[in-house]
Amino acid sequence: MATPTAGARPDEVRRHNRTALLRRLHVDGPSTRASLAAELGLNRSTIKALVDGLAESGVVAERLPAQRTGAGRPSLLVLPQPQAAVVMAIDVRVEQVAMAMVGLGGDILGRHSWNLHRRTREPGEVITHIADSAKLLADELDVTAVGVGVSVPGVVRRADGMVHEAPNLHWTDVALGARLTAVLQAPVHVGNDAELGALAEHLRGAARGSSDVVYISADVGIGGGVISSGTPLRGAGGYVGELGHMVVRPGGRHCYCGCQGCWETEIGEAALCRALALPEDAPRGAVVAELRSLAADPSSVSHRLGEFTEWLALGLVTVVNMLGPELVVLGDLFTALPQVVVDRVRATVQQRSLVSRAVGGTRIVSSPLGRDAKLIGAAELAFEPVLGLV
Amino acid sequence: MATPTAGARPDEVRRHNRTALLRRLHVDGPSTRASLAAELGLNRSTIKALVDGLAESGVVAERLPAQRTGAGRPSLLVLPQPQAAVVMAIDVRVEQVAMAMVGLGGDILGRHSWNLHRRTREPGEVITHIADSAKLLADELDVTAVGVGVSVPGVVRRADGMVHEAPNLHWTDVALGARLTAVLQAPVHVGNDAELGALAEHLRGAARGSSDVVYISADVGIGGGVISSGTPLRGAGGYVGELGHMVVRPGGRHCYCGCQGCWETEIGEAALCRALALPEDAPRGAVVAELRSLAADPSSVSHRLGEFTEWLALGLVTVVNMLGPELVVLGDLFTALPQVVVDRVRATVQQRSLVSRAVGGTRIVSSPLGRDAKLIGAAELAFEPVLGLV
Structure with missing residues (x-):
């Protein structure tokens, strides 16, 4: 009704x-x-x-x-009709910014992206580049965005888009919402990347029709977005939780957050590179290529990725026990994991999590939206207030 | 309005x-x-x-x-007027069942409790004893309960009160809701003990006015109840999460849940007994007495409870990073912890949790409701549907 x-x-x-x-x-x-x-x-x-x-x-x-x-x-x-309402989606990643104009109905009308490195990652630099690209995209497509959604890998206050800490970007207390509103002259909404990945999977991906979902974001860092009883889970003051900083291995590697042995230090991109015998800062393409070649040779997977798989599974046992999702979606870089890894993780969670056993097994799948999940989530964040006004 | x-x-x-x-x-x-x-x-x-x-x-x-x-x-x-609507609250603990008749306004009108041991812990036995005590309480007080709320330390399906697993009670798939409804002839609602503790603290305890709260239940096992954006957090199928079974110490002691080094195995009552050099099954009174004597001698606390404090804090860092509460309430047995332990835990969480830093520090307090929290929560569970009908 x-x-x-x-x-x-x-x-x-x-x-x-x-x-x-x-x-x-x-x-x-x-x-x-x-x-x-x-x-x-x-x-x-x-x-x-x-x-x-x-x-x-x-x-x-x-x-x-x-x-x-x-x-x-x-x-x-x-x-x-896509042109009836167009929003701008911005996905600020650690090594890249991706932008898109998205029309009513969710089609991507045009997109633009550029790589970040240490020098160009400074907030002022990123904001200027976003403003320039926004103008180019709008001119190219001859559209005006009625709203802007931004995904950031960090602790974000939703009310005003204040980025409190985005450690892998080396950002602290950046008033991103206010600064982008000023240069883009449209309402700007900023969200945590993992939360927006979860939103995208819930609306347009693997989690359609599921009401309790955890989306694992795996870029340079590890994050988690949670849908609970059909709505996004948010903590006090609008800050979302940081699943990547649960301590899974006390006494393990030091993490920038002040702990040792965070999930992120054990299964983040650097850990995956170590497992694959690549340099910790290997280009993303090399990591994905190595994972693909492993997938073609399943017998070597447990030798190379056995420990990685164990830490991934162990963290998910805790996530499932704490949050009771029916579905876990592995996003981003983890969509390149060999299927045998996903299968082993699923079996371990089913076997060791008492909540998973209670719900008759937690589904664990790769994100069908892949690298676009956060961009799509950012677009939906912008669409939400717009749909009542079109 | x-x-x-x-x-x-x-x-x-x-x-x-x-x-x-x-x-x-x-x-x-x-x-x-x-x-x-x-x-x-x-x-x-x-x-x-x-x-x-x-x-x-x-x-x-x-x-x-x-x-x-x-x-x-x-x-x-x-x-x-308390007599205008009276509900029956039942707190099934591992070593005791507590029952109370609670009147409108929340006053406990009368109560009754008995100890459980291995033999009397069998579901049929407990249900018979509850039925007998319910009759005695109703006669004594000359009241009729219009609803019943039950707290159980286990994985509970709220819709019908099915207790899937209550490991410390050794209960599996007990249709507690249906069986109690049949013998008590009143609507029965069953909830997870930690969730009901959280509800009680939210309505009548330390968490009044707080919208994002985690209540840590520490009886024989460890559980957690979560209030998120003012409402209880629940997982798929109505099952709540089990904070006690996050893995904090991989390779640690074996837990009945199938994992090793669960939070519960590191900070549950048995772990506390080991830290205090008491037998693992020491009576609760002896544990509390030992904690009180320690509190009087703060200098010995770090020697005796240093490792325990570290595991308690480490688990809370993960809980705070994942759920972003503004307040953590330490319940049950943990209300007997020396203040210096609570202070140290608070300092560690503030220092190591990036979400705690983002919200300007997470408050960590002892439960003012103590051992009655779950009983009060069970009463409120029963009152909820009644308030519209009085």
């Missing part, structure tokens, strides 16, 4: 239903009027009035489906 | 406001009509009508305050 409550004012009900319809089309794609009516619990005349209104203002269009299914006259499909 | 939405039907609004008023009186205690009007955002005539109606049916009474404050005629206080 899309109606908020019996007796609400007609204009409130209409706005509420319009937003629900748009969100449905934006997230789940084209659909017929009849299906929309059934899914949203609205009658056909209400759907007709809403679709007609949205079509008139160019937000949706109606078309015959490309393929006919069944006999009789095919129903028209209602399609969201 | 207590009104649900503009335009709801008058009888819905009245019922909603009545429940809000009752919950306010139940949780926060007696108050004047003027304060109730201000807090609930209702006008005085609405409050008058509600209070008059509740007074007429004996649910509240109005009295002059015992102490006069300020000049002029003192305002009458509206007081919840």
